[in-house]
Amino acid sequence: MPERIVVPFGPQHPVLPEPIHLDLVLEDETVVDVIPSIGYVHRGLEQLVTKREYTDFVHVAERICGICSFMHGLAYVQGIETIMDVEVPDRARYLRTIWSECSRLHSHLLWLGLFADAMGFESLFMQSWRLRESVLDVLEDTSGGRVIQGTCKVGGVRRDIGREKLDDILRTLVPFEQQCRNLGDVFLNDESVKNRLQGLGIVTKGEAYDLGAAGPTLRGSGVPIDARNLGYAAYGDLDFKPVTESAGDCYARCAVRVGELFTSIDLIRQAAETIPEGPIEVKVTGTPDGEYFSRVEQPRGEVVHYIRGNGTKHLTRARIRTPTLANLPPLVKMLPGCQLADVPVIVLSIDPCISCTER
Amino acid sequence: MTAEKQTIREIPLGDLERSVRELHGDGYRLVQIGCTAIEEAYEINYSFDKDFTFLNLRVTVTPETEVPSISGIYWGAFIYENEMHDLFGIPVTGMNIDFHGAMIRTAQKQPFSVTRKGEGPCRNA
Numbered sequence: 001m002p003e004r005i006v007v008p009f010g011p012q013h014p015v016l017p018e019p020i021h022l023d024l025v026l027e028d029e030t031v032v033d034v035i036p037s038i039g040y041v042h043r044g045l046e047q048l049v050t051k052r053e054y055t056d057f058v059h060v061a062e063r064i065c066g067i068c069s070f071m072h073g074l075a076y077v078q079g080i081e082t083i084m085d086v087e088v089p090d091r092a093r094y095l096r097t098i099w100s101e102c103s104r105l106h107s108h109l110l111w112l113g114l115f116a117d118a119m120g121f122e123s124l125f126m127q128s129w130r131l132r133e134s135v136l137d138v139l140e141d142t143s144g145g146r147v148i149q150g151t152c153k154v155g156g157v158r159r160d161i162g163r164e165k166l167d168d169i170l171r172t173l174v175p176f177e178q179q180c181r182n183l184g185d186v187f188l189n190d191e192s193v194k195n196r197l198q199g200l201g202i203v204t205k206g207e208a209y210d211l212g213a214a215g216p217t218l219r220g221s222g223v224p225i226d227a228r229n230l231g232y233a234a235y236g237d238l239d240f241k242p243v244t245e246s247a248g249d250c251y252a253r254c255a256v257r258v259g260e261l262f263t264s265i266d267l268i269r270q271a272a273e274t275i276p277e278g279p280i281e282v283k284v285t286g287t288p289d290g291e292y293f294s295r296v297e298q299p300r301g302e303v304v305h306y307i308r309g310n311g312t313k314h315l316t317r318a319r320i321r322t323p324t325l326a327n328l329p330p331l332v333k334m335l336p337g338c339q340l341a342d343v344p345v346i347v348l349s350i351d352p353c354i355s356c357t358e359r
Numbered sequence: 360m361t362a363e364k365q366t367i368r369e370i371p372l373g374d375l376e377r378s379v380r381e382l383h384g385d386g387y388r389l390v391q392i393g394c395t396a397i398e399e400a401y402e403i404n405y406s407f408d409k410d411f412t413f414l415n416l417r418v419t420v421t422p423e424t425e426v427p428s429i430s431g432i433y434w435g436a437f438i439y440e441n442e443m444h445d446l447f448g449i450p451v452t453g454m455n456i457d458f459h460g461a462m463i464r465t466a467q468k469q470p471f472s473v474t475r476k477g478e479g480p481c482r483n484a
Contacts, residue, residue: 021464035456035458036462037458037461037462037463037464038462038463038464039445039462039463039464039465040464042463042465082362209388210388210433210434210435211433211434211435212388212389212390212433212435212436225388229411230363230411291367292362292365293365293406293413293415295363295413302390304390304391304406306391306393306395306404308395316395317395317396319393319394319395321390321391321393321406321439325438325439325442326390326391326435326438328435328438329434329435329437329438330435332456333434
């Protein structure tokens with residue numbers, strides 16, 4: 001029987017932009033068991049909710065993560081608005097959708113670049129990040145911020161996007177979509193990429209569902225669950241269908257993200273073309289008294305913001321279940337049986353966001 | 360605003376495993392397990408979803424109460440149960456992967472529990 005050794009993976013590793021630790025139990029070069037641990041950059045942001053006014057905590061929520069910043073803010077304000085029975089103006093719902101989908105686009109392009117880098121495909125990495133820049137330009141142009149948009153507030157949004165700027169975005173989307181097709185073509189059809197990804201890190205449909213996987217990790221195994229189907233923001237008014245793949249391997253998870261680039265482009269296009277005129281916020285008075293589990297589909301999957309107020313200006317609890325936390329058990333199931341050299345690619349295939357996880 | 364209809368079902372701790380097993384049998388997926396400190400006790404929410412029907416089982420426990428793990432039913436529950444133990448000090452028994460208080464590797468001594476602050480190490484540690 002081969003000797004078992006434990007190889008520490010992380011918290012510092014070339015493939016990990018953020019610290020997570022895995023104890024890999026190996027028999028020769030084959031992984032037989034994995035124990036994950038987190039906490040290297042735990043910030044205790046949930047606890048801050050008891051010290052910041054509920055209207056201010058949106059700024060903290062947006063800083064949970066620099067990639068899905070806008071959607072953390074959205075999930076939080078949506079929870080407060082539901083508890084306080086605040087009806088958000090239609091235009092604000094559409095603007096929230098546009099910024100959400102821009103966030104998803106730049107997050108997926110960021111991930112595609114990192115994934116290409118993990119595979120050793122440097123030119124593909126640079127091409128992905130070059131494309132991402134044009135999305136960041138749109139975010140900066142419409143919100144003033146490339147990383148933190150700061151546009152969500154309880155009762156609506158802080159900034160409007162005028163007709164002229166919306167038309168600019170629609171014009172930008174035409175060449176951008178073609179560039180994404182060219183990029184996606186390499187990720188999905190290049191033989192060296194397919195050889196590297198297919199059959200690697202498989203999670204079956206039943207396992208993904210039972211393990212509580214979220215986002216592309218879940219949809220890559222053929223489960224068509226997407227929180228956008230709840231109809232929050234303007235998603236209920238727009239035509240949308242989740243992207244799924246059935247193989248459950250690294251290639252399938254990559255294919256879902258490539259497919260979602262085009263879903264996001266389509267949603268931005270629909271929202272920009274049909275956005276209603278009107279106010280972008282309503283005045284909110286009073287304090288939240290109640291509780292709600294606010295769910296939003298982030299680039300990495302469904303995030304849950306549990307919010308609870310007691311009628312004062314400070315909430316008593318904010319509990320944030322991030323998609324990466326939900327995707328850790330599936331990761332533990334994906335790795336056994338793979339080779340040590342495949343670990344970086346498989347770990348990256350769940351698009352781990354440790355910043356979110358260490359909220 | 361499209362507010363989702365959500366159900367919170369308060370159950371005694373003794374009914375937890377049976378109720379979770381029933382939901383598992385009905386095809387619900389585990390969304391999250393979260394804990395809230397309320398004065399001298401803790402509320403634990405077990406959230407499930409099936410076809411966008413969001414259901415919560417809620418148990419209320421005192422700080423020393425041992426909570427049975429549901430990781431035998433939902434394998435991935437260990438991540439939330441270890442987190443609950445590390446952050447709040449709630450002793451969870453029978454977890455399939457028990458980190459004994461070391462899943463969250465902070466320099467700060469755990470648990471970060473509000474009501475148990477200053478007391479000794481938590482039970483699984």
